[in-house]
Amino acid sequence: MSERTLSDAARGRLRYVRLPPGRVTLVDFPDFLIVGPQRTGTTWIHESLRDHPDILWPRLKEIFFFSRLKEPNDPKFQSADLTWYLAQFRDPPWVFAAKMLLSLRASGRLYRPRIRGEATASYAAMDGDLIDEVVTLNPEIRVVLMIRDPVERAWSHAKKDLVRNRGKRFEDVPEREFEEFFRDPYQLRCARYAENVDNWAARVGEGHLFIGKFADVSARPAALLADICRFLGVRSDPRFLGRTVHTPVNPTPPEPIPARYHAMLTDLLQKDIVKVRERFGVS
Numbered sequence: 001m002s003e004r005t006l007s008d009a010a011r012g013r014l015r016y017v018r019l020p021p022g023r024v025t026l027v028d029f030p031d032f033l034i035v036g037p038q039r040t041g042t043t044w045i046h047e048s049l050r051d052h053p054d055i056l057w058p059r060l061k062e063i064f065f066f067s068r069l070k071e072p073n074d075p076k077f078q079s080a081d082l083t084w085y086l087a088q089f090r091d092p093p094w095v096f097a098a099k100m101l102l103s104l105r106a107s108g109r110l111y112r113p114r115i116r117g118e119a120t121a122s123y124a125a126m127d128g129d130l131i132d133e134v135v136t137l138n139p140e141i142r143v144v145l146m147i148r149d150p151v152e153r154a155w156s157h158a159k160k161d162l163v164r165n166r167g168k169r170f171e172d173v174p175e176r177e178f179e180e181f182f183r184d185p186y187q188l189r190c191a192r193y194a195e196n197v198d199n200w201a202a203r204v205g206e207g208h209l210f211i212g213k214f215a216d217v218s219a220r221p222a223a224l225l226a227d228i229c230r231f232l233g234v235r236s237d238p239r240f241l242g243r244t245v246h247t248p249v250n251p252t253p254p255e256p257i258p259a260r261y262h263a264m265l266t267d268l269l270q271k272d273i274v275k276v277r278e279r280f281g282v283s
Helices: 008-013 042-049 082-087 093-107 121-125 128-137 150-164 175-183 185-190 193-201 215-219 221-232 259-268 270-280
Strands: 032-036 115-119 142-147 209-213
Touching: 008 128, 032 042, 032 121, 042 115, 042 142, 042 221, 121 185, 128 193, 142 193, 142 221, 150 175, 150 185, 150 259, 150 270, 175 185, 175 259, 193 209, 193 270, 209 215, 209 221, 215 221, 259 270
Parallel strands: 032 115, 032 142, 142 209
Antiparallel strands: none
């Protein structure tokens, strides 16, 4: 984790992030991002790598810093100040001690982080000008973006937000609420994998974007995590992967998608379904 400072040129390019006066040190800025979108395995990745001795994670899984910069009235907005954001990537002494004990217990290795990372799923569908903010602050940022069948992803997200998180039964949620959820602008952006991949790929360095497939979370979980570790430049030994490697994380109710909702989503996301199949082999 080498020291980086913000140049005057970079300072002038930032439109949304608020900067402190004087010299800005970026040593605490993350080296990588797990960007989602939601319901594509990002929580599983985070949990599986949470105790990796080479990685420093913030105490919160999702910070929402960049995705809320243009939405200060959003309930998840906390700050646009870079100083606040960087502070999330520092271990207080008691946290460092706890992580050291966890690392020794889990893998027998000392907790000596070499990179910092954040997992905020909503970053996947960010506008290009917000991605520019990220890359301006760290031109070497590495990004993990996951891909899932658009219909399956939308259904899983709806079950989580409308059923599980509200403590409701599936049959208690009106069809109107499901349809409104599916048509929400953010939900539609999540389905535009080709566009989201292109937005990130056009801005990060060559070879700094990892595209993973949700199907591999169940089909080849250990291999997928090893691939991600190698991409991030950290050790991929099985001992460093958490106990959740072969365990579902953040599951939703097992309710299969009804035919009427499947037809609705297929019609709504047809173009995205074709693109994700043609470009990434996901169907």
